[in-house]
Amino acid sequence: MTAESATGAGPSTGSGTGRKRVAVLDYGSGNVHSVVKALARAGADVELTRDPAAVMNADGLLVPGVGAFDAVISQLREVRGDELIDRRLAGGRAVLGICVGEQVMFERGVERGVETDGLGQWPGTVRELRAPVLPHMGWNTVDAPEGSRLFAGIEHERFYFVHSYAATEWTLEGRGEATKPLVTWAEHGERFVAAAENGPLTATQFHPEKSGEAGIQLLRNWIATF
Template sequence: MSRDGRVAALLDGADGLSADAKQVVVLDYGSGNVHSAVKALERSGAGVTLSRDPELVMAADGLVVPGVGAFDAVVTGLTEIRGDELIDRRLAGGLPVLGICVGEQVMFERGIERGIEAAGLGQWPGTVRQLEAERLPHMGWNTVEAAPGSRLFAGVEHERFYFVHSYAATEWTLTGRTPASQPKVTWAEHGERFIAAVENGPLSATQFHPEKSGEAGIRLLRNWIESL
């Protein structure tokens, strides 16, 4: 059976899914706020299901990894359901993954939060740490400096997005082997510059919450869905 046929067979009959839509799984590992992500993805044109089932995760056109709370707690939740392995397998096969908020942060090598250092998933080099800002958390609407040629931000380069966080990655060191493979890194500022989004092959992520970012967030999710 072709991969498209396998997706249809595995996801057929799931509530809210359209046979013509790109099929997206939101990874269910105990993180909060997943239902708003599901609704936003549905508004963006995807067929969506909330699941931790390995077959569904691997068969979907796209996987979304949400994240709310502490870095180490999100990593623990993911590893308990072997979500780290599923993310690795998808990326090794070139299958798209989108991380949101702490779901972006845990893609880095490590996080330091309230004196606790925890290993991340190690998809990207770097450390997530507390922002140096007069006011934390960074909560509310902010503009971004979209990477040139960004597909995620096509049509919304100058829009505002909704952030809720005190920690972020503030350095990017990974480079591609060729100009075409260079990761696209989008930045924002709150006290200091930090990474607001990354597009790196099949792995994309946003520090902000597109599902809480109104029509700009829906457009960004639609851009990702259309790339699947």
């Protein structure tokens, strides 16, 4: 079980700093150290951990994801990450998924003919994009909805994507304007879900930690929601 702490200005001093505590789920996904650094730049006290108590007690939980859908699901379940995510969301505690960490929030993923059950937080299927060039790699703009807290002040910025698969439909509806999910779209060959804000669950298909100052501001915006 590994853990590391980071802040924007040295070792973490805990909640006494007044900074929000964010746990980055350490389940074997790559690219976690750049996520930790980006969160620290955004103003959080950050811990890379798989300890259930630390995950549950943090103000926010970030779920990274790099690689194949089925591999990420398997790794998450090995450390009971699926249960921890479900428990946090049931209690209204903030969770942010990034890249495949967004994809696994859907019901299922289909990659190279292999269908894998996702975490089922949202209905829908993640599949290969119909695009002339894959992967979709590089900077792209997004179409954020009115009222988005995640994209406040950065609606017209570009963000960094690296993926071949995505959710291309959104069917979940809220019970009213107050609970209506806010879905941000992007396009590469076809439209796909670039981000979603749904109560305590937020996710992005792109990588905020690779998206320069716009990505850091997005993380600040997320941290400000809890």
